[in-house]
Amino acid sequence: MTIVDGTLAPPQGPVDIVVEGNRIQALYLVNSPMARMQARTRPEAGPDGREIDLTGHWVLPGLFDCHGHIASANKAPSVQYPYDLWLAHGVTSVRDPGCFRNGLDFTRREADRSADNSIAAPRIAPYVGFGEGRDEPFREPDEARAWVASAAERGADGIKFFGYEPVIFKAAIEEANKLGLGTACHHAPITLGGANALTTSRWGLTSIEHWYGIPEAMFSGQRVQNYPVDYNYEDEQQRFYQSGQVWQQAAEPGSAPWNQLIDDLLEAGATLCPTFEVYATCRDVEKARTSAWHSDYTAPQMWDFWRPNPHNHGSVFYDWTTEMEVAWRHNFERWMAFVSDYYHRGGRVVTGTDPGNAYKLWGFGSVEELELFREAGLHPLEVINAATLQSAELLGVGADLGSITPGKIADLVVVGENPLANLKVLYANGRVRLREGGELDRSGGVRYTIKDGIVYDAPQLLARVADQVAEARAKAGQTALEPLG
DSSP states (O other): OEEEEEEEEEEESEEEEEEEEEEEEEEOOOSSHHHHTTTOOOOOOOOOOOOOTTTOOOOEEEEEETOOOOTTTTTTTTTTHHHHHHHHEEEEEEEEEEEETHHHHHHHHHHHHTTSSSSSOOOEEEEETTTTEEEEEEEOOOHHHHHHHHHTTTTTTTTOOOOHHHHHHHHHHHHHHHHHHHHEOOGGGGGGTOHHHHHHHHHHEEEEEEESGGGGGGSSSSSSSOOOOOOOOTTTTHHHHHHHGGGGGOOOOOOOHHHHHHHHHHHHHHHEOHHHHHHGGOOHHHHHHTTTTTTHHHHHHHHHHSSOOTTTTTTHHHOOOOOHHHHHHHHHHHHHHHHHHHHHHEEEEEEOOOOTSSOOTTHHHHHHHHHHHHHHHHOOHHHHHIIIIIIHTTTOTTSSSSSSSTTTTTOOOESOOOOTTOOOSSSTTOOOOOOTTTOOEEEEEEEEEETTTTTEHHHHHHHHHHHHHHHHHHTOOOSSSOOOO
8 A cells, every 4th residue: 555644745655554453553665675675574464463455555644624513413314424424534533613513511422432432433522612501691701711611621622712702702712721722713703803813813722713813814904894884794695795705805915914914823823724615615506506425425404404594504595696606716716825825834724624514515525625725725745734634733632643653543544546646536425537448437435444443444334324314315205305496
């Protein structure tokens, strides 16, 4: 097999990977000049061991989704549904920002069950939503500090913010840092008058989710986005459309304010988790709505949720227009340029997907995010680095995960073709290819996902998803995907 180890090293192979228990014990070069120089013999499995012949395959570290919500009951037939989709695409670690399905206690239990492998699921890092369980807003900094301490005692790995009154917000971040909790923020535009992404990063915020608060930190001659006078934040289609114009109102790429913000965020140690994938729908709604995987793998609950509806967050495409899509395409140009510049100047950038929104599905969206990182200008090796080691370091698990390194836990992805040449080979349902003789077929897809040394057959996981979807449709009286209109 050939390995891409996640550290930015070029591919190496053929290589044997020796796993003992749940850890990588050794890497052995095979049939190469270096192997002959080292005069090392190939290892053999012990009497209770297992050997998997992966000749011709490629192996990556397990992938991370650093913005991956566990599916709520109105979006999925079971909690297992997203787990199988993630594992079928090689995603072995997930950060759940908000714990919105059933709250922190449920998510902590799921994380523990995954950790002891009593369920087939990625590792889960619960980042509870700030203020969960409170009926009243925080009035004093000490209230926020006490709540953060309570969240830590209940098993939170971190806190997810949407912004808050500055003195409260700052106190909560400081308390989280004191207790060793991570912090993430979706800087909701309704809170940006108090603190943008640079402000919160200087307070010690761990990661900036999406992009909110970054272009606003580069405004010149204005302090607020140039909203239309009839703008209403609670109108989600209007909100998403206007969000697709904010980067055009900020500093030009490569300008002094642009470079200064990158310097300032680097100094603050900020991490960017852009979640390009979920906003890519805004560039081409029909493409997202008609993605090939929906027919077999999108549950009816999810499909119904996506039906344009002002009461469902992210189901905003009531009357989406060419003008809206063009605005978003230009928005992506600057947004991607900033993320690329930040990464290439030494900043940490990680992959996350915000699945279950805007026609985006668990697992499939993880691969699309890799493709969008490539579009942003990262080399394929850099894309894998962001999705593995950089993400592991964000979650504080880089000593054990994120690269194919002896001594680390065996979280691995096995694929039959070179993903650096074509990231599409990671899509679980493969991709269409013209064979010799003129036949079209689907090929590719992850072959095995290895999490904590346990080998999962990825096609079997995907088949299990298809069975769940078919059963859910039968219960709903459906035989196929219901048309949206």
